[in-house]
Amino acid sequence: MKIAYTSVFVQDQDKALAFYTEVLGFVKKVEVPVGEHRWLTVVSPEDPDGVELVLEPREHPVAIAYTEGLVADGIPATAFVVDDCAQEAARLAALGVVFTQPARAVGPVTTAVFDDTVGNLLQIQSMND
Template identity: 50%
Template structure:
């Protein structure tokens, strides 16, 4: 059986991303190793399965810059996270100053919202309804 172990998000600033993804979104730090020129930084769901991690990857390569720029210009999120109560999460995050590009919106069997992660990406939150 194959499982998802890690996926990555290119970020403009790894330490700023780590603060946003942990302090604001509520993930926990799984790995934070200084590699000199960058760091190997992963986060995961607090108290969640230890086998799924999000790598906060430096986005300073030409490929990463082209990819993230194209996604932002199109208004597309780079990743989607699920939540149990999207409207409550929207209120909590808005109260913390998070900027949303799309408020909670029904889209068929899901409710979605899109936020700016402050490090170069749009992130979608989803809730099955």
């Protein structure tokens, strides 16, 4: 058994696709119309056959309450591994990404948390040397 998909609930699929590809650097893998929305996934260019991140429409009331609750409590919806968290945070900040937690060492990792512009907080992290 392996993980094939994981999801984040997004307020706007077009805006999410632009942010996740143009800012974060993921690559669109699948886009299939499903009613008024799409089955829309992105992958890491470093692992195009790896886990797909589904940019799931945030329509259901439970999804809205869930994502709003996470954001209100400052909890990231998911985390991504990067080679150098501080360097990646600086790159993203230069692109206008808003951070709720700047890069900081937390035990064996450095983490940073930012707003994905479509209703979520995301975390990046890297191992400390």
